[in-house]
Amino acid sequence: MDFNLDETQQEIKGLVADVLGREATRERLEAFEKSAARPAGERGEPSSRSGPPYDEATWKALAQAGLLGLxxxxxxxGAGLGPVELAVLLREVGLHVAPVPAHASLALAAVPIARHGTAEQRALLAPLAEGATILTGAYREPGPAGEIAATARRDGGGYVLNGVKTFVPYAREASLILVPARVEGAGVGVFLIEPAAAAITGQPSATSEPLSRVALDGVRAGSDVLLGGAADGAAWDTLRRSAVAGAVAISSGVIEGALELTKEYTRTREQFDRALAQFQAVTMQISDVYIAKRALDVAVWAGVWRLAQGADDAxxxxxxxxxNACDPVIKALYTCQHLHGGIGLDVTYPLHRYFAWGRHCAHLLGGADDRLDALGALIASGGAG
Structure with a gap:
């Protein structure tokens, strides 16, 4: 198998890099962070920020370049492309730590709707291509990542939903939330729920991206909001695989950005009249970061390629x-901070964004122990998802 990007994918990468290099500059990121209100304590109350919790100009620029329609x-x-092209886009978002709802709107929502939605449901994606709306999906619940306890009880011609979803990005800002729930007498279905129908409470986040607890207490939903009209688990399989693929792609970009920043710092920072990069101990630590980055890269491209091929082991x-995103990469980010010394903890220096985004992705993925448990279960079952 060849994990090199083909011509179309290289063009997408170049276009995304150009747009984000122009829009997500250090100055713009600093201005955005200064304009954002700080979380109100551990309760995670809504922000008092007047604008949306993402960079509107960058979001619109991605739309105008046709990238939100990939x-x-x-x-x-849209362009009707697949997991590899989405990974190319999201990896660049991570590399530039661009504060846009690309993972929420595309990986958590657009991918499952595009694949499983009815014609009427797919039509809901049109405004997204223009950057006129955002969407999101509820991948996590209390407990291990990827497990579903929420229920949907049949009631006349519709359903009644009960349960709790956690760490849902942009829940308040989205026009729709994709909510997986177990349907009595069937399997897991994914419902397109309007945020106003649920009780939404803010949760702490490592980045400017808002996370929320979404409580479903007897939420009524018509049969027309069941994605694809079926509760056979297929739409949920697509959502959770896309959620993971998107998060690890972002993490891959994040660790590359942190490594490049650290390499430049150790190359130019001097101690005892020598550049830090000339010390053997520093060189070995930089090598460890590179190994963590490459290990994640290989797994990311292998995973999204297999996903695109419909392989059983995807x-x-x-x-x-x-x-890898939850353990070796997080340790590598700590190493990057260590090699920077005190400046690595300074929020006026860009390294803190990479560290925060890395932790954010690891949190959404469930953490290292959780992922090891999931991997063991997959291996024991023969890899069937």
Missing amino acids: VLPEDVG EEVLTVAAY
């Missing part, structure tokens, strides 16, 4: 990538 169906103005490989 994985959208062609009948709603979920197993993505779980390997998730473990």
